[in-house]
Amino acid sequence: MVQVNLQTNILGANELIARKNRVSFKSQGILVINLMSSPGSGKTTILERTIERLGEQVKIAVIEGDLYTDRDAQRIEQKGVQVIQINTEGTCHLDAGMVTSAYEKIDKADLDLLFIENVGNLVCPAEFDLGEDFRVVVISTTEGNDKIPKYPLIFHEAKAVLVNKVDLLPYTEFNLQECQEDLEKINPSAQVFPLSGRTGEGIEIWCEWLLGEVRAKGRNS
Amino acid sequence: MHELSLVEGMMDIVRESASQNNIKRVTRVKMVIGELTMALPDSLQFAFSALSQDELFRGAELEIVQLSVICHCEECGNDFRPEDDYIFRCPGCGNGQVIISQGHELYLDSYEGDEASGPS
Numbered sequence: 001m002v003q004v005n006l007q008t009n010i011l012g013a014n015e016l017i018a019r020k021n022r023v024s025f026k027s028q029g030i031l032v033i034n035l036m037s038s039p040g041s042g043k044t045t046i047l048e049r050t051i052e053r054l055g056e057q058v059k060i061a062v063i064e065g066d067l068y069t070d071r072d073a074q075r076i077e078q079k080g081v082q083v084i085q086i087n088t089e090g091t092c093h094l095d096a097g098m099v100t101s102a103y104e105k106i107d108k109a110d111l112d113l114l115f116i117e118n119v120g121n122l123v124c125p126a127e128f129d130l131g132e133d134f135r136v137v138v139i140s141t142t143e144g145n146d147k148i149p150k151y152p153l154i155f156h157e158a159k160a161v162l163v164n165k166v167d168l169l170p171y172t173e174f175n176l177q178e179c180q181e182d183l184e185k186i187n188p189s190a191q192v193f194p195l196s197g198r199t200g201e202g203i204e205i206w207c208e209w210l211l212g213e214v215r216a217k218g219r220n221s
Numbered sequence: 222m223h224e225l226s227l228v229e230g231m232m233d234i235v236r237e238s239a240s241q242n243n244i245k246r247v248t249r250v251k252m253v254i255g256e257l258t259m260a261l262p263d264s265l266q267f268a269f270s271a272l273s274q275d276e277l278f279r280g281a282e283l284e285i286v287q288l289s290v291i292c293h294c295e296e297c298g299n300d301f302r303p304e305d306d307y308i309f310r311c312p313g314c315g316n317g318q319v320i321i322s323q324g325h326e327l328y329l330d331s332y333e334g335d336e337a338s339g340p341s
Contacts, residue, residue: 004242005331010231010252093223123259124223127327152307153257156321185308188317 014128017096021103021131025114031217032114034130036154037138038147039120042164044072045197046138047115051079053207054113058214063102063116065094072117082106093124096131113214122147126154133217134159141165141174148182155183160191162206167196224264228272231329239277244334247277251284255326262287290324 009015025032037043051060061082064073073085084102086094099116106114116132118125137158139147142165148155155161161183169176176194183190191209195202231252239247250269254260262285269283293300294311295318303309310317 001248001333002242002244002336003331003333004238004244006234006238006329007331008234008329010227010234010327010329013230013233091226093226095226124226127223127227127258149307151259152309153259156257156307156309184317185310187309 011127011129014096017100018129018131021096021100024103025131025133028108028111029218030108030111030114031214032116032130032132034116034118034125034132034135035138036118036122036125036135036158037120037140038122038143041120041138041140041143042197043117043120043138044075046162046164046195046203047076047117048079049197049200049203050115050207050210051076051081053203054211055079055081058112058211059110060113060115061106061111063099063106063114065098065117065119067091067119088119092119092121093128094118094130095128099130112218113210122151122154126151126157133213136160136162138162138164139179141168141172141176144173145175145178145182148179148186152186155190156187158187158190160193160206160209161187163192163194164197166194166201167199224260225268225272227260227327228265228268232269232272232278234329235332236277238332239334243337245277245337246279247281247332247334249282249284249333251286251330251332253286253288253326253328253330255288255324256290257321257324258327260327286330288323288326291322292319293322294319 035043062076063084065086066072067088070085073083076083084105086098086102116130135158137154180192183192193202193206195206265285266283273281290303291300292303292309294316296316297314299311299313301312309319311319
């Protein structure tokens, strides 16, 4: 009998590819955002609103992660931006290798901002670095307040948290102040943007912040 | 849900190492998982038993070591365990700038196996 000590990171292969992705994103000066949430929290609608608001100032492309369909990709395409679809065929998260292949298909000329819309899931995507500059997590008022303490990792690692569907606040038990307090405990440096993809409320403030991030990235590369 | 990919990734690493070390049969694999990864031991065991049907892994045992979350306060240097609802804030000085020093782990610690007899 032999014992072999490895002490090897199980996600090491993914992290190696993610590092390579990060280098290619940086060399092109493109800000890359990994957008994550549970299913149905409104990631695609927020992307539509964001493209409407920023599309003339910023050249945007989207990598759409979806289990089987291209429904989200079709919606984004109608907004006139480049979309590359990844079907994960049942896998519950995107990994760095999938993003590498999708990125190769993108026309990078003048591109400023690349969104990677991850598969709707608060657990698994948190483990997989894609090479992004930072993560943005969407939580919606209809999901209830307990999502944040229940899935701390994904919220701890987000640079910004979008609290969607604030137009429905009067019809839910969701408490916006409690949500902000929970985020303060888990991730005090997160930027929190209450907004509504449906009515457009709060989109302006989020987009202004985002524009600042895009410009900062452009300057630094 | 991600347990299957984790176990697959782990088994690929063992497979490669076993072939380098002339090991024909793996009897035991030890992995370490931090609480924050939310990987469920039962699901990991299930994935391992489903995937370990080939000659190299047949009958192998999976040992899982779980590590709880420990934070380190950057302000006062205090090491502490966050309360049940993951308050990543120093109970000593109240500072929110803390490093999660334990709880993120996801690694393959070691494995045991039998060497192939004779020259390979």
